[in-house]
Amino acid sequence: MRNDKAKVASDIAAQKKANTLTQHFQYPPGTAAFEGLANCRSCQLLSDVNVGNCPRCNDTLYLRSPNSIQRTLALIITAILLYIPANIYPIMNTVLFNDKTASTIVGGVVLFVESGSYFIAAVIFAASVLIPIAKMLIILWLCYATSRQSHLSRPELSRLYRATEFIGKWSMIDIFVVAILVALVHITGIMVVEPGTAAQAFAGVVILTMIAAHQFDARLIWDKQKNNE
Amino acid sequence: METQSKIACHDCDCLIMLPEMQINQTLVCPSCSSKQFTTYNRPLDYSISYGLSSLILLVMANSFPFLSFDVQGQIRTITLIQASNDLFIQDFVFLAVLVYIFVLLLPMAYLSLLLILLIPIKFGLKSFFAVSIGRLIGYFRPWIMAEVFIVGVLIALIKVIDLADIIVGFSFWAYIGFAILFTLTANISNRHQLWYWIDRAKR
Numbered sequence: 001m002r003n004d005k006a007k008v009a010s011d012i013a014a015q016k017k018a019n020t021l022t023q024h025f026q027y028p029p030g031t032a033a034f035e036g037l038a039n040c041r042s043c044q045l046l047s048d049v050n051v052g053n054c055p056r057c058n059d060t061l062y063l064r065s066p067n068s069i070q071r072t073l074a075l076i077i078t079a080i081l082l083y084i085p086a087n088i089y090p091i092m093n094t095v096l097f098n099d100k101t102a103s104t105i106v107g108g109v110v111l112f113v114e115s116g117s118y119f120i121a122a123v124i125f126a127a128s129v130l131i132p133i134a135k136m137l138i139i140l141w142l143c144y145a146t147s148r149q150s151h152l153s154r155p156e157l158s159r160l161y162r163a164t165e166f167i168g169k170w171s172m173i174d175i176f177v178v179a180i181l182v183a184l185v186h187i188t189g190i191m192v193v194e195p196g197t198a199a200q201a202f203a204g205v206v207i208l209t210m211i212a213a214h215q216f217d218a219r220l221i222w223d224k225q226k227n228n229e
Numbered sequence: 230m231e232t233q234s235k236i237a238c239h240d241c242d243c244l245i246m247l248p249e250m251q252i253n254q255t256l257v258c259p260s261c262s263s264k265q266f267t268t269y270n271r272p273l274d275y276s277i278s279y280g281l282s283s284l285i286l287l288v289m290a291n292s293f294p295f296l297s298f299d300v301q302g303q304i305r306t307i308t309l310i311q312a313s314n315d316l317f318i319q320d321f322v323f324l325a326v327l328v329y330i331f332v333l334l335l336p337m338a339y340l341s342l343l344l345i346l347l348i349p350i351k352f353g354l355k356s357f358f359a360v361s362i363g364r365l366i367g368y369f370r371p372w373i374m375a376e377v378f379i380v381g382v383l384i385a386l387i388k389v390i391d392l393a394d395i396i397v398g399f400s401f402w403a404y405i406g407f408a409i410l411f412t413l414t415a416n417i418s419n420r421h422q423l424w425y426w427i428d429r430a431k432r
């Protein structure tokens with residue numbers, strides 16, 4: 001990493017030139033991008049961005065993920081659309097002595113509330129309703145906040161992003177519940193659980209929001225906001 | 230290759246000079262306070278032993294009954310793979326593949342690849358495809374949902390506990406053991422540590 005000073009200086013000059021030419025972000029001082037160093041996405045080695053590919057793992061080097069916001073938005077909008085069928089259609093059907101009951105995601109929560117299992121109701125409600133909606137809204141908002149002045153400070157936005165990234169996969173709980181019930185509760189003629197259409201749609205929502213959170217380049221929060229101050 | 234003297238925070242791109250770190254210390258970004266990595270005691274030995282135990286438990290979790298469901302003497306016993314397989318039979322292919330990948334395939338691939346990478350390094354031998362394995366492992370990690378699956382199973386059990394007698398099989402406990410050891414393995418062989426080893430293997 002101990003490149004000679006002259007080289008670093010020329011890199012900074014090249015970077016500044018590139019910025020003035022293409023009207024791109026001005027990277028804040030103290031960041032790797034400011035010095036023309038790219039943080040490898042795969043192995044976190046810092047290298048001169050002009051090298052093109054990481055000398056350690058050969059992944060492509062970028063100062064910031066290209067078109068991060070556009071790709072995140074496309075994925076989130078798809079997820080929001082898919083969330084509609086996920087709530088309209090039943091997530092599973094219970095067949096009790098040839099008597100078929102369909103239950104939606106919200107229906108499942110209501111069932112637990114009615115039977116007095118408030119804790120489980122809260123867990124499923126959080127995993128299947130609260131987290132996906134909150135996640136999609138937060139990511140939308142983060143995309144917006146990187147282009148506008150936001151009410152929240154940079155550390156707060158950054159914390160929000162980390163929370164959505166961490167919590168994403170926990171929304172799969174309901175899918176696994178369905179998978180286990182379908183396999184386990186299968187005594188023909190007495191009690192059978194069948195998967196519902198909403199389960200596929202909901203799994204799609206979870207996957208799409210997870211990919212969207214991965215695609216979002218959290219460093220953009222810090223780039224833009226520092227400029228505005 | 231030189232050892233890294235500084236890294237950039239993955240969340241805010243702040244340059245961080247790598248300090249001298251003691252065991253069980255976590256490096257936190259001074260600018261955005263996001264966790265970078267934690268150092269562990271004898272990471273190579275623990276990664277290999279936890280990883281191997283975890284893999285063995287995962288194989289065992291696939292070889293015994295997972296759960297049994299008993300309604301008026303009619304018993305239904307399932308294995309772990311049926312969580313995915315029965316969805317497949319009902320033509321929910323997308324769902325079946327997802328469950329299979331997140332619960333079984335990726336953890337299995339992650340642990341096998343990690344061991345293929347680390348065991349030669351431990352014995353000072355040449356490690357093949359070290360760089361490709363390092364990158365693959367990084368891609369797999371966010372999609373492994375063992376702990377989420379366990380919570381899902383527990384909630385499913387609570388849903389049916391009034392309807393029938395539930396017998397918890399050996400596989401269930403094996404899977405929980407696997408999940409705990411997997412989390413430990415993945416934490417110890419974190420990205421920073423992993424690429425340090427890969428650098429060493431290439432030398």
Ligand SMILES: [Zn+2]
Nearest residue numbers: 040043054057
């Ligand atoms: Zn790299």
Ligand SMILES: [Zn+2]
Nearest residue numbers: 238241258261
């Ligand atoms: Zn940071």
